[in-house]
Amino acid sequence: MIANGTQSVSTSDDSTARSETSVTDDIPLGSPRVDDAVIEARDLDVYYGDDQALDGIHMDIPERKVTALIGPSGCGKSTFLRSINRMNDLIDIARVEGDLYFHGKNVYDDDVDPVALRRKIGMIFQSPNPFPKSIRDNVAYGLKVQGKDENVDEKVRTALERAALLEEVDGQLDSSGLDLSGGQQQRLCIARAIAPDPEVVLMDEPASALDPIATSKIEDLIEDLAEEYTVVIVTHNMQQAARISDKTAVFLTGGELVEFDNTEKIFENPESDRVEDYITGKFG
Numbered sequence: 001m002i003a004n005g006t007q008s009v010s011t012s013d014d015s016t017a018r019s020e021t022s023v024t025d026d027i028p029l030g031s032p033r034v035d036d037a038v039i040e041a042r043d044l045d046v047y048y049g050d051d052q053a054l055d056g057i058h059m060d061i062p063e064r065k066v067t068a069l070i071g072p073s074g075c076g077k078s079t080f081l082r083s084i085n086r087m088n089d090l091i092d093i094a095r096v097e098g099d100l101y102f103h104g105k106n107v108y109d110d111d112v113d114p115v116a117l118r119r120k121i122g123m124i125f126q127s128p129n130p131f132p133k134s135i136r137d138n139v140a141y142g143l144k145v146q147g148k149d150e151n152v153d154e155k156v157r158t159a160l161e162r163a164a165l166l167e168e169v170d171g172q173l174d175s176s177g178l179d180l181s182g183g184q185q186q187r188l189c190i191a192r193a194i195a196p197d198p199e200v201v202l203m204d205e206p207a208s209a210l211d212p213i214a215t216s217k218i219e220d221l222i223e224d225l226a227e228e229y230t231v232v233i234v235t236h237n238m239q240q241a242a243r244i245s246d247k248t249a250v251f252l253t254g255g256e257l258v259e260f261d262n263t264e265k266i267f268e269n270p271e272s273d274r275v276e277d278y279i280t281g282k283f284g
């Protein structure tokens with residue numbers, strides 16, 4: 001374990017060096033500080049009014065891997081996810097302190113446009129939320145908003161294929177997205193999110209409203225998506241985190257990140273007794 005100010009972070013690999021890298025180190029903004037980290041949180045606090053939801057989060061999220069955020073209800077997982085693409089800006093009483101870097105650029109700098117940021121860092125929510133439009137128009141929506149008007153049909157098909165939905169909906173792209181099953185709707189939302197080609201996909205319990213078969217398809221899809229995108233997923237389901245993620249972050253009560261490491265290490269041999277108690281179901 002190494003101490004880094006407000007919390008301890010265990011390390012079992014080369015992350016020791018990166019955890020000791022200070023944001024004040026002489027590295028220019030706009031360039032990544034750590035070879036494979038696309039997102040870096042440094043002493044990140046989030047408050048809702050006077051209540052602190054996240055306390056001094058320090059985390060490096062690696063590129064093109066699946067990072068799972070787990071922990072008991074109310075420990076700040078969704079708050080952290082939303083802080084990555086500034087969705088917390090939409091909550092009046094939310095206040096963020098500290099730094100959150102995306103490719104070495106602090107996303108909370110004054111010159112960052114949150115809408116442009118969210119094009120790079122897309123989000124999938126718990127309940128599928130397709131628009132009351134055709135399958136084609138759902139996926140094309142993000143492209144059109146961004147003025148990516150060329151080869152829309154081809155891009156729609158590519159996104160549906162990447163979202164493992166094309167085979168099931170081919171020939172009915174003009175049907176309403178709302179007529180699909182829950183699992184298909186969630187894959188449609190994933191297709192909509194990836195059509196404009198973001199770099200990062202944030203997922204907030206994307207399978208919690210789905211049956212086991214639909215969940216299994218989403219899990220397979222998430223693993224495939226990590227070949228092209230950086231995926232960060234909040235899940236209540238520890239088995240799901242163990243199955244699909246490369247890295248796991250365990251948040252515990254008080255908005256504290258207690259341990260962040262390779263998923264195998266977290267589930268087989270965590271450093272923290274509190275994490276072990278949580279993983280083995282002694283609380284939470």
Ligand SMILES: Nc1ncnc2c1ncn2[C@@H]1O[C@H](COP(=O)(O)OP(=O)(O)OP(=O)(O)O)[C@@H](O)[C@H]1O
Nearest residue numbers: 048053071072073074075076077078079080091093
């Ligand atoms: N919009 C909000 N306004 C006020 N407080 C909020 C808001 N969103 C979250 N909180 C509070 O912040 C804390 C962290 O909530 P958050 O939803 O991030 O936790 P979580 O770990 O994702 O929980 P869950 O697993 O139940 O979804 C909780 O105490 C919650 O009540």
